[in-house]
Amino acid sequence: VRTGGSAQASEIYSIGLNPGEGVIQISEGGISQTVVFEDVLAVRDNVPAASFTVNGTSANDTITFAAGVGGGIFTGTTGKIAVDNSDSIEFNNKASLTINGMAGSDAINLNHPSAPLGLTSITVNGGDPSSAEGDRLHLQSAGSILPSAAGGGTIVAPGLPSIAFSGIEVATVAGFTVVPTVDGLEVTATGDRNFAGQDDAFIIDTDAISQFLTLTLNGSIALYAGRAAIAGISASGLAGNDSLTLTGTANGDTFNFSPATEDTGIVSIAGGITIDYASIDLIVLNGLGGDDT
Secondary structure: OOOOOOOEEEEEEEEOOOOOOEEEEEEEOOEEEEEEEOOOOEEEEOOOEEEEEEEOOOOOOEEEEEEOOOOOOOOOOOEEEEEOOOOEEEEOOEEEEEEEOOOOOOEEEEEOOOOOOOOOEEEEEOOOOOOOOOOEEEEOOOOEEEEEEOOEEEEEOOOOOEEEEEOOOEEEOOOEEEEEEOOEEEEEEEOOOOOOOOOOEEEEEEOOOOOEEEEEEOOEEEEEEEHHHEEEEEEEOOOOOOEEEEEOOOOOOOEEEEEOOOOOEEEEEOOOOEEEEEOOOEEEEEOOOOOOO
């Protein structure tokens, strides 16, 4: 078994069918080393590699990338990835990390406040989902989503490598929670992310062609999701003077505005998303093109 040593071109880690099983393949210049293991509780890996790939399964996986404990064979910060109830792998000395959700509707959570030693980029591929809710990606740090295609884009966050993603139906960052329901995913967004009493601006747009929507909070996109995956959005401004803008499309849209109190109620676009809002002082309905109602 190779540990440490000179830099390798690539390393691939795939979990097995049962907990404690898996395969690690390390390759360099046409030469490969394959390690097949079983009944292993955890893997610790400090082999230097240009690329490191972690593969999920064809089931509905929960994949978590968190900080490792370090020490022992490691020098510097580490990361730890766990897939469902299988063994985790703790690592550093990898330049790039790719997480492949594979088939199934996966939940991929990135909860790492600082990068493992050597890591400069992260790529997340959702794969083919098994339900309308699809694959979900959540960064538990403050960040901004930069969409580039339906289900694809980049997340940037202070102190972390850029995160490129594809095949993701719902992407969120800190301050947003996503809960599965029988009707789809319920998204909750809260303001006051920087300080209590912050004046927050929520802006929701939907692309009529791709049917992906964005929710921008204070100038940064914090939710990027396929319309079919979302059952509804709850937005709470908390304290401060807060606003919510719902933007229509170039087509003829029908807006529904149903205030319950001075700063709570429901606003929606017929055939589109419904937003349940609270502690919002100003509602803006932006019709854009078309004959709107």
